[in-house]
Amino acid sequence: MTRGVLQNYIKASPKTGRLSYRRRIPAKLRKHFTKPDGSTRGLEWNEKLDTKSISIALKKATVINERFERTKAMAQQLVIASEAKNQPTQTQQHEDVVRYFRKMGIHPDQAPDILAPAPKANAFLAKTAKAQRELMDFQEEVGIEVSGDPYDESYSTNKQYDDIQAQIDFLSGDRSRIKDLLKPTWEVAVDEYINNKSRLENNPPNFRDRKDMKRVLRIASTFAASLGGSSINLGNNYLLSEISREDARRWIEEQLQAGRTLPTVGRDSAALSAIYKTAQWEYQQKDPELGARGNPFSGLRDELKERDDLAVRKGQRIKVSARPWSPDELDQLKALLPAMNEEARLCVKLAMFTGARLKDVCGLMIDELELNGELDSAIRIEGNWWREVSKDSIERRIPLYGEMLQDLKDYVSTKDFSSDQKLTPRYAKTVDSAGSLSNLLNQRYIDSFSKDPTLKLHGFRNTLQAKFDAADTPNKTSGYLIGWKNQDTVGMQKEYNKQGYPHLQLLQVLKACHAVEEWAS
Template sequence: MKYLKRDPRNGNWLYRRVVPKVLKSWVSQTEFVISLGKTQNDALTQYGTHHQKIEHMIALAKMGVSGLSPAEQRARLKAMLEVWGADPHSAGRDDEERTWREEAAAKIVDRYQDPVTGEYEGVPEEEAVKARALLGGVTKNSPEPTVTDAFNFYLRENAKDTPEKRKKQEQRFRRAERNLIAALGGDKAVSQLTREEVRRWRDMRIEAGAAAGTIKREKSDLSTVINTARSELDVRGDNPFENLKLPKSNVSRRDEREGLPENVIAGVYAQLEAGPPDLLAIWTLLDFTGARPSEIRELNVGEIVLDHDVPHLVITEREGRSLKTSWSIRKVPLVGKAFTEARKLVKEDADASAPVFPRYSREGGMDRLSQALNGRIRKLSDNPKHVTYSLRHNMSDRLRAAEVYDATQRAIQGHSFGRGEAASYGGDIPLEKKREALLTAMKVHE
């Protein structure tokens, strides 16, 4: 809470913020100073409301209100009136307020008035909307949520916990939003969506050449957003995406990726022998644990446990690091080359919370890692199904070939144990059992 300050005179809490340059022509003061109460709890409760008002004002000054959904437009105009000290839902509380609001509206539109006829001509919608808000306020009730409102709300409420993941999430959902709005011919109230329109979206995506798997994932995202709007924004009606018939994929999910041929795995090792050492360590850990690339690149030093009867990695959620599912939380034994590399990575005086792979753990690291490793794979194979993630498929194949018990396979790779009672009872597979499985699967003799 950047603008939460303590008043040194009386100890009260304030929202205190220098007026941004973009608002200099909108407000007369040089600083926003708003009392938030005597206690910190009061301040924390009120901070968000006042901060949002000013952020709406900044957005209004920078981008205006054109092209917004009715709800977004109302929110920005309401914030404008409230920051000015005006009643947002009327023409003014008294004659003095009504007078200055009329004068402010006149300054906006008077230059568009014909001096002969007195008629207003060519007033841009952007300025007309502001003038109308000054003259009459905005409605008390927020307009019905549109598709854009539903997406904005969903992304606000379900934002990923790191900038990198939020960026990818935003790109993915905004792409789905654009495709739906293109099929609709424009933004539309969520409650007014019809089955015919979502079929039109599906047909449009098919005609555009989107893969069946892509359409299925996009439909799932759209359906999730609509369901969230129904439960959280009081949107009425059924979800028209439910049970929508989709094209069948010619490629199973299992076949979207293939395990790497042994010569390719060995070839990447050979390329990495000259360095860099962190990339060799990542490749080795991926190969010998079957973990996801994101799980390895985000490891902290304290999550490599060597002083244990069974040395292992701890893959867990923490601040700044989320996992695909709760089943992904696990311990994976370090065997063979993985143990050798892990010993090089952990120094005696190292900070347990420090990232093991700083080059790849920060924002943009996943893309850099994929480019670095996939580039080396591509020198050995032009098969698009051969990528770094393929090493997880290799591990699955090795565990099955070694006739490792299914639950142990799942425990090693962080897969769900299923649904219902099978997934609800029992603890994790012991580290010793996982270690035995990996030693057999990787043909390591220790």
């Protein structure tokens, strides 16, 4: 075992700083892990190392860990033997076989890659071929039934023959006959989550290459590495039903020690929770133990938020959140508009005018614009075939007038939307395009006059709200126009969809808002 993996099992006492060897014992094997006095060790092997020196602790832990591995190997054999006596299910038998293949180093996942030295590749092939020959001999011995008299024998295969054939096929790389019977692993859970997401979006091409899916895969890999003691492959083969709350908490602490923030780890834990929940729903019939368990990630994001809130209150972390732009800051950005490309300039103007997030503005379609006169023009922020409205926003209809209306008319008059209905196709090529525009605006324009981390593009929403407040606009009305997603605005949206909302009233309050020259920021 490598030094790094072994170090994961060495823990320091928070009171004395002295080190101990602590390693979780698999649930199925616990009754076989006993102390010298004959009592069971419980959930983990916990043995004092009587030192504060990590180098000394590693030497002592190496000896203890060898005892752990020997005990584990014997316990596994006892469990397999016990299950054999109790007529194990076909699923359990196959799981035992797959574990055995991996232990022998002949599992297809353990095959050397194409760059491996020839002796290593040949050794793997020879070992696999030998195992297959032994299986074939055994298959012939127990899998063929002979009937009839000695002069007129007939032969037929039995169920054992088919089971052994599935094992032979598995070693050849064909997992189809065994895989469907195996309990889900962490890797299977991740695949199921992504496939489920893809199905819900009608299986778009290159779905796994999307930024949000790459994020999921990255987070899932960090958890697999944590499960496998820094080995992603080992962690990916961890049974889902054996993942514990302790595993989830250990991953959290490892992420924090690596320098990630509490809010970031909280968001990442939500992704892990979603992966587990999806697999739990899909595989609970195949693995009843999984269906009976709770989600080990449940509630951890809330815990991390509480820890972060406490850190902010104590001054251990400075919270950086969006705020309203000041009149001077807004003027400085407006002065840079002529330097932007045409589509970027229009997106920024729309975000300033509507308070909508950049993602919502970049995803507008030409048919969501109602370009008429000063009293009856509007823009609809709603879900379309390209994107949904931001999760913290509601769908709404916003009046257009004045300079913004004229800018849109001028822009539309020079474009051909017959083949592409996107208003600003440059920033709607992929789901990540709005993020590219955000980076461009931050790095090339906003950073040129301010390095304030609280000056953010989605602060346009806060700016519009501050201007509405300065104009004494009722919160329900301003909340609807900006798209705040709360109980009042969601209810108001339903009412709007039901019987219509007075356009002229919205136009009046929006004009009053944009006429404000001073507001709190």
